[in-house]
Amino acid sequence: MNEQQWLKELLQRNGEDVKLSEKQIKILQAAIEMFAEKGYAATSTSEIAKRAGVAEGTIFRHYKTKKDLLLAIVTPTLFKSVAPFLAKEFVKEVFESQYQSYEDFIRALLRNRYQFVKKYLPAIRVFWQEIAFHAEIKEQFQRIFTTHVYQKFKQIVEHFQEKGELTAIPVDSVIRMTITTIAGFLLTRFIVLPDYDWDDEAEMERTVQFLMHGLSKKDGWFA
Amino acid sequence: MNEQQWLKELLQRNGEDVKLSEKQIKILQAAIEMFAEKGYAATSTSEIAKRAGVAEGTIFRHYKTKKDLLLAIVTPTLFKSVAPFLAKEFVKEVFESQYQSYEDFIRALLRNRYQFVKKYLPAIRVFWQEIAFHAEIKEQFQRIFTTHVYQKFKQIVEHFQEKGELTAIPVDSVIRMTITTIAGFLLTRFIVLPDYDWDDEAEMERTVQFLMHGLSKKDGWFA
Amino acid sequence: MNEQQWLKELLQRNGEDVKLSEKQIKILQAAIEMFAEKGYAATSTSEIAKRAGVAEGTIFRHYKTKKDLLLAIVTPTLFKSVAPFLAKEFVKEVFESQYQSYEDFIRALLRNRYQFVKKYLPAIRVFWQEIAFHAEIKEQFQRIFTTHVYQKFKQIVEHFQEKGELTAIPVDSVIRMTITTIAGFLLTRFIVLPDYDWDDEAEMERTVQFLMHGLSKKDGWFA
Amino acid sequence: MNEQQWLKELLQRNGEDVKLSEKQIKILQAAIEMFAEKGYAATSTSEIAKRAGVAEGTIFRHYKTKKDLLLAIVTPTLFKSVAPFLAKEFVKEVFESQYQSYEDFIRALLRNRYQFVKKYLPAIRVFWQEIAFHAEIKEQFQRIFTTHVYQKFKQIVEHFQEKGELTAIPVDSVIRMTITTIAGFLLTRFIVLPDYDWDDEAEMERTVQFLMHGLSKKDGWFA
DNA sequence: CATGAATGAGGTTTCATTCAT
DNA sequence: TATGAATGAAACCTCATTCAT
Structure with missing residues (x-):
């Protein structure tokens, strides 16, 4: 659990805590790791789902498109940067x-x-x-x-x-x-x-x- | 022809001229442009073929795989760098x-x-x-x-x-x-x-x- | 339904029933028919999909490769033989x-x-x-x-x-x-x-x- | 040369000698070997050309289609059989x-x-x-x-x-x-x-x- | 809310065949 | 006659996305 602390901090802005389900965090973590390693375009949503331990459909329940998932990572990072x-x-x-x-x-x-x-x-x-x-x-x-x-x-x-x-x-x-x-x-x-x-x-x-x-x-x- | 001079220079090593057919140069040019713009993984070989004005199969006659095409660009660039x-x-x-x-x-x-x-x-x-x-x-x-x-x-x-x-x-x-x-x-x-x-x-x-x-x-x- | 009984029997071993979705059975039936008629190498997955009445991608959800599909037919047949x-x-x-x-x-x-x-x-x-x-x-x-x-x-x-x-x-x-x-x-x-x-x-x-x-x-x- | 004797004999009918160029024999030999091993449908004409040591086009100069090449092997074999x-x-x-x-x-x-x-x-x-x-x-x-x-x-x-x-x-x-x-x-x-x-x-x-x-x-x- | 089967468009690659040289 | 570059259709396979359960 504590491992995910950094992720929650990255996502928060103005000190407000963001609400993330267990699965959402797993998805973001998996996506960050794989995007970092192989790049966004070379990473498939099914790989992310597998590494996150969720069903493929679950990703799309939280992020309408794959691109949205990228932006959910990249936008907070830009601001924190x-x-x-x-x-x-x-x-x-x-x-x-x-x-x-x-x-x-x-x-x-x-x-x-x-x-x-x-x-x-x-x-x-x-x-x-x-x-x-x-x-x-x-x-x-x-x-x-x-x-x-x-x-x-x-x-x-x-x-x-x-x-x-x-x-x-x-x-x-x-x-x-x-x-x-x-x-x-x-x-x-x-x-x-x-x-x-x-x-x-x-x-x-x-x-x-x-x-x-x-x-x-x-x-x-x-x- | 003259436009392609830089490409030929990039590819040559030890001053030896490389032999490239007209089509090969077109393919390399198109690939470099598109890889630079959208990234390797997000560029399809069919797009490259279209921009180069050749059939898709022609790419694979000269470069066994898409990865080989990338390396044909990247390796000379590394050396020249x-x-x-x-x-x-x-x-x-x-x-x-x-x-x-x-x-x-x-x-x-x-x-x-x-x-x-x-x-x-x-x-x-x-x-x-x-x-x-x-x-x-x-x-x-x-x-x-x-x-x-x-x-x-x-x-x-x-x-x-x-x-x-x-x-x-x-x-x-x-x-x-x-x-x-x-x-x-x-x-x-x-x-x-x-x-x-x-x-x-x-x-x-x-x-x-x-x-x-x-x-x-x-x-x-x-x- | 009854038509497919023979297929289910062929696939079962040790009397245990195999679980096959409707679509999986259709795929296997179509593949067996076409492989028997034209041979494995001369049969395309798109033909199989068409005859089975499923999307081509569905075949690959159930059988990772075309070869796997062949083996799913051939291995039970060998044992029953x-x-x-x-x-x-x-x-x-x-x-x-x-x-x-x-x-x-x-x-x-x-x-x-x-x-x-x-x-x-x-x-x-x-x-x-x-x-x-x-x-x-x-x-x-x-x-x-x-x-x-x-x-x-x-x-x-x-x-x-x-x-x-x-x-x-x-x-x-x-x-x-x-x-x-x-x-x-x-x-x-x-x-x-x-x-x-x-x-x-x-x-x-x-x-x-x-x-x-x-x-x-x-x-x-x-x- | 003597190695190819069997091929010439296979192809002759009624005792009449068939005329085959060096390259034609090489093509037939290569085709027979590969068809026997991998099957007709799974063998590509480019593989045959490579093994025969001729250009791809040469095959089609002698046999209008790949199927013709198969028949050139199979028909004499049927008769001799x-x-x-x-x-x-x-x-x-x-x-x-x-x-x-x-x-x-x-x-x-x-x-x-x-x-x-x-x-x-x-x-x-x-x-x-x-x-x-x-x-x-x-x-x-x-x-x-x-x-x-x-x-x-x-x-x-x-x-x-x-x-x-x-x-x-x-x-x-x-x-x-x-x-x-x-x-x-x-x-x-x-x-x-x-x-x-x-x-x-x-x-x-x-x-x-x-x-x-x-x-x-x-x-x-x-x- | 979560799942995973299903989709079909599109990806890379292979192939038989043609044709200018 | 022989070549091999070029073709483009079609092969196998992957993918983001949807939807019934």
């Missing part, structure tokens, strides 16, 4: 209190996303593997990203550029490099080389240092 | 003459891979989208990467660390950050936001600067 | 009570197998037509024949040779001639010339006489 | 000179057909395996059998019944038992148990004895 940026008070908190520097912010963000990926890895795999193939998912992601993540990220970066901590290269470049660096670490850590002998604390700190050296205002940037 | 590192004289050239600094090397590598991705984008998409789903492709990639790319990359990084240009953080971390940064740029440039108003020259130079500031030996790294 | 010899008490019964002579035994066997072929003719045709093409069927048959039929037949023949009823030629020859003669009659009667104006009682008795004259101990056998 | 009865002088020879008794006739027939089967086994397998599936072949066989074999066989049997050598049971029964017995031996010898440790001379003589004891006029037949 960018969750830090969805909180209303997020930017304010960054400015006013919590983070004294971009470095602090980055460090917190990296650690937060590290925990997130560690917890929900299979669902995240599904999300990123399928986003290339489904226009609806891509559009939903772009909408969320543009209206929530990008806007807020921009405010933060400009804030620290004005404070003189970050170089004056275009904000978009800073955002791109930041995201690319964080995502690059997590991808390598959890997908490309999960079996490598990682010293997570050290590598995360190295990643923060790399990013900050790369982005700090200092002599030499195009000098 | 890491081509710079496959050349015998590669490391020697880096040391002895061509590149005075890691920065020069990175700049050359980035430009080279930029041209590569620009030229072969659809095939590269197929490669990276499908590597997650096909164990054989993943294994082939790991074999090539470990024995060719990683070994040589390591020599190069150690060389410039000894020369005092790069920080003394673990070689693996340097390699990871380098690849991550380059790949992150190319991915954003060509896949995530291809329609953004890019100033390629400027962004590439910024990326090089970011990387070098991030990796250069200097006060502050863990100080 | 040699059924008399599979009964545990068979030899004992022959010796102790039922049959006073080889002639009685042969007569009973011939009549029994005559009824069997008459009842299950189409399935038997399938069995004998396909045994030449499928190694698994041939091997299964040889295993059953060697361990059950041959062993018991040998005991019986030796018994009546010792009693002086049968000539002293090699047991294997006696068995071969017996089987050959019985099978030859049934084959001619039901397959080669089913439309000939047969007097079954007379011809069976003639066949028994022919066999017994041919095999009885008497002056003249190699004398 | 009943060849002894096709000779014009056959009956006369039996009566006037060669065979003093039915036993002599049977012995000669059995030895003759034994040699025939030994020589042309693969083609004979094809003939008997396919006769069940192809109405044209069955009809051709029935025509030949009725008009040539049966007529002459009847004359012979009646001749020896009149001479008092054979019992007075119906001629058809005598013919059936004779053919059944001979065919039963050959089938067991060459198809069912070819690997058994046969003493051919002894078993053939036993078969003749069995047949003659079974058919001779004597006390006991229905007495």
Whole structure:
């Protein structure tokens, strides 16, 4: 039972608990595992039913189509993926209190996303593997990203550029490099080389240092 | 005819020209386009045949199975993807003459891979989208990467660390950050936001600067 | 419904009733008819579906492959073909009570197998037509024949040779001639010339006489 | 080259040599082998071409359809199968000179057909395996059998019944038992148990004895 | 609410045959 | 004459979805 806790957490939004029957959870778990491994298109509903231990028809009682089942996995994952940026008070908190520097912010963000990926890895795999193939998912992601993540990220970066901590290269470049660096670490850590002998604390700190050296205002940037 | 030049180049190895009938090229082109767009599993051979303008049976005369068709696209792409590192004289050239600094090397590598991705984008998409789903492709990639790319990359990084240009953080971390940064740029440039108003020259130079500031030996790294 | 009785009987073993849905019976009936007529390889699953009045997919819900469908017909037929010899008490019964002579035994066997072929003719045709093409069927048959039929037949023949009823030629020859003669009659009667104006009682008795004259101990056998 | 002699002999009729190109012989050989092993319907023309070492198109240059190729094998085999009865002088020879008794006739027939089967086994397998599936072949066989074999066989049997050598049971029964017995031996010898440790001379003589004891006029037949 | 038999459209693959070379 | 690339119909089989129980 406890094993399914992560799934319930992934599916909840705004802290409201979602109601899922035993069978529904089994179905989602099976679907996530198989979609992650073989891909959505290469996984049959009968395989999912078998692994979930339910009848084929039961899947379609809960999810009208196979695609709905995918979206039931992918949509919550998308929201949780960018969750830090969805909180209303997020930017304010960054400015006013919590983070004294971009470095602090980055460090917190990296650690937060590290925990997130560690917890929900299979669902995240599904999300990123399928986003290339489904226009609806891509559009939903772009909408969320543009209206929530990008806007807020921009405010933060400009804030620290004005404070003189970050170089004056275009904000978009800073955002791109930041995201690319964080995502690059997590991808390598959890997908490309999960079996490598990682010293997570050290590598995360190295990643923060790399990013900050790369982005700090200092002599030499195009000098 | 000229349109297909890139395909012929992609398929050739060791400079030897590959022999492809008119129809074979049409099939490969159609397959690459559709696999890139919808994914291998979601693309039917009948669709490929239709787009290629051949009978469905013709596909199977040239490629015994649908999987063989995928591999005919993916294997050359894998080799071309890491081509710079496959050349015998590669490391020697880096040391002895061509590149005075890691920065020069990175700049050359980035430009080279930029041209590569620009030229072969659809095939590269197929490669990276499908590597997650096909164990054989993943294994082939790991074999090539470990024995060719990683070994040589390591020599190069150690060389410039000894020369005092790069920080003394673990070689693996340097390699990871380098690849991550380059790949992150190319991915954003060509896949995530291809329609953004890019100033390629400027962004590439910024990326090089970011990387070098991030990796250069200097006060502050863990100080 | 009653028409299908023979099929249910053919499929049952050890007297246990087999559970077959309406559609399954229709599929088996259609398959037997078509395999008998055109052969397994020349019969398509779509034809079977059409004749059975079911969707093609329904066949594959019940039988994973076309070959499985063949085996579902052929295996029970094989067992029923040699059924008399599979009964545990068979030899004992022959010796102790039922049959006073080889002639009685042969007569009973011939009549029994005559009824069997008459009842299950189409399935038997399938069995004998396909045994030449499928190694698994041939091997299964040889295993059953060697361990059950041959062993018991040998005991019986030796018994009546010792009693002086049968000539002293090699047991294997006696068995071969017996089987050959019985099978030859049934084959001619039901397959080669089913439309000939047969007097079954007379011809069976003639066949028994022919066999017994041919095999009885008497002056003249190699004398 | 000498290997193909049997094929040329099989194909010739009335002693006239048939003209066959090298490739045609290879095709026929390959077809006979594969039809014998897997059956006509389960053998593809491309397999035949491969085994024959010719291009697929070459088969269709010599035989308009796959069925024609089958008939090119089966028709000569049919004629050779009943060849002894096709000779014009056959009956006369039996009566006037060669065979003093039915036993002599049977012995000669059995030895003759034994040699025939030994020589042309693969083609004979094809003939008997396919006769069940192809109405044209069955009809051709029935025509030949009725008009040539049966007529002459009847004359012979009646001749020896009149001479008092054979019992007075119906001629058809005598013919059936004779053919059944001979065919039963050959089938067991060459198809069912070819690997058994046969003493051919002894078993053939036993078969003749069995047949003659079974058919001779004597006390006991229905007495 | 759950089941699983049934469907039929569509998937990959094979095949006999044709035809330009 | 011989080839083998090309065809497209049809083969076997899978699949998402429905629905009576």
